[in-house]
Amino acid sequence: MSTRMLPAVVAIVLGALLAIALFVPYVARQYRRRGELGIGNAALALAGLVYSLGLVAYVLLPLPAMGPDFCAVYGTSAPQWTPFNFLTDMEKEAIGTGIAATLRNPALTQVLLNVALFLPLGMFVRYMFQRSVLATTAIGLGVSLLIELTQVTGIWFLYPCAYRLFDVDDLMANGLGALLGALAAPVLRAVPGQRLDTDPGQPRPVTRSRRLLAMVCDLMAYQFTAVVFGTAANVGLLAVHGDLISGDIGPLPELAGYAEVTAVAPWVPWLLLAVVVPLVGKAPSLGQRIVRLQATRSDGRPAGPVMRMVRSLFGVGGYVFLTQLDTALSAGGMLGTVATCYGLASLIALFPTAGHRGLSYVFTGLRLTDSRAVDRAEVLS
Structure with missing residues (x-):
């Protein structure tokens, strides 16, 4: 299995197991909070769970093997503290000119992927937890900072040195992704099977599905x-x-x-x-x-x-x-x-x-x- 696919597979498998374990308390909470389950609400909750696990798996996996030369192999890159350093990297890695060549530039692609990685976080936090755009962006920056610190400390000193690079540009790109996700959060209203304004104390019909x-x-x-x-x-x-x-x-x-x-x-x-x-x-x-x-x-x-x-x-x-x-x-x-x-x-x-x-x-x-x-x-x- 490729290293790119591993975090996704781990997130899906763990997400399914956690969804089964948390199903009963989740249904109980939904009936107390909304008065019913709501297929759309459940689908969004499952998507948020899998995304969260995927984010953790992306940060940690694949775990490198520990060896006597671990730091010689992985600990040679110093943290990158210069904002917008990706522009310099783009000049170094430029292949050709024009819009198409720019979009294929690996340095720009990395930035865009970091923005896209935090788009769902902004959407879920803003929509499902009813946070403001400013608070959602701050949460996104906080999560990104936690990720970067986890990387620079070698998973909080479980490893003798960092095996991934701390990059301030990643922090900025993640924050931008959370901001854009917060602005795009109303799109989630289109997910069917939700009742956004219901009285949880209102009696409901006794249906087969219930x-x-x-x-x-x-x-x-x-x-x-x-x-x-x-x-x-x-x-x-x-x-x-x-x-x-x-x-x-x-x-x-x-x-x-x-x-x-x-x-x-x-x-x-x-x-x-x-x-x-x-x-x-x-x-x-x-x-x-x-x-x-x-x-x-x-x-x-x-x-x-x-x-x-x-x-x-x-x-x-x-x-x-x-x-x-x-x-x-x-x-x-x-x-x-x-x-x-x-x-x-x-x-x-x-x-x-x-x-x-x-x-x-x-x-x-x-x-x-x-x-x-x-x-x-x-x-x-």
């Missing part, structure tokens, strides 16, 4: 909680049996108590999300609470904690229960197959059932309502 989003949030919350708790359980087991730093402990499966931990650990996230959350919260699941949905009775009153928990067991909680039980009982995938079939049936049932209630709400006789509408009704009553 129900699906709640299901996705529930499944991802289960997976994330299971990974976190399982990792914590294993680390605790290792800590009990020896010194984590030395690593002289032995394989995990051979440790006393490992079988008990692996048997119990998967059920803790299930108890937390399928039982505790519906009992103590107003929604039958974390995903539905995130997208501001609430279970109500036929008369419009909020469902009680027992009914919320029952609804949870007919929903994603039941699906997770069957899949984990299949593993615990070594059922050979039979219960897992039942869970998959029930999950598919529940997914399909979102389309024909009234109000997109799905099987879990049909079985429990409950209705699905925007929690903001329920809150308003309680206040009025």
Whole structure:
């Protein structure tokens, strides 16, 4: 892979992984801040995340190998402190005359690339964080200065000397890019799927996409909680049996108590999300609470904690229960197959059932309502 492509690939891969890890909290924040997710808002957030990672990767990668002659190879270039020195470089590297030859000049190309590199930063900061043009430009200069200092210090002294050149012209070009990006920021209003002026407290319709989003949030919350708790359980087991730093402990499966931990650990996230959350919260699941949905009775009153928990067991909680039980009982995938079939049936049932209630709400006789509408009704009553 070429050194030019490496930062882009790293940014895309890490961006995808971070987007998955941050998906549930991001959806929760959007519903509290805007009252809905907004595909356009999510697309801009993902683009901003990938761009930020790409900027970091561009600064750091590729990392050179450390060797005894490292400074002899990389530390021979002194920082460039003279403003507009690129004009002198253009004269040295000029090939031919005319506009076309000037645009092909490597020194000018480098400056233009540095301007273009910070255009997205100016656009994202100005548009998404509602900063002024002056503040956005100052942020761009600050980020550029941090980059240049990171380069001149060899990634803050991780390397014995700098392996990239500090150039004040880069700082100026980056600042210009941030300024131009701030001025061009209104272009991002054209991205579809955004609602720029909405009341987050206004109730929204219960749509199929909203129900699906709640299901996705529930499944991802289960997976994330299971990974976190399982990792914590294993680390605790290792800590009990020896010194984590030395690593002289032995394989995990051979440790006393490992079988008990692996048997119990998967059920803790299930108890937390399928039982505790519906009992103590107003929604039958974390995903539905995130997208501001609430279970109500036929008369419009909020469902009680027992009914919320029952609804949870007919929903994603039941699906997770069957899949984990299949593993615990070594059922050979039979219960897992039942869970998959029930999950598919529940997914399909979102389309024909009234109000997109799905099987879990049909079985429990409950209705699905925007929690903001329920809150308003309680206040009025």
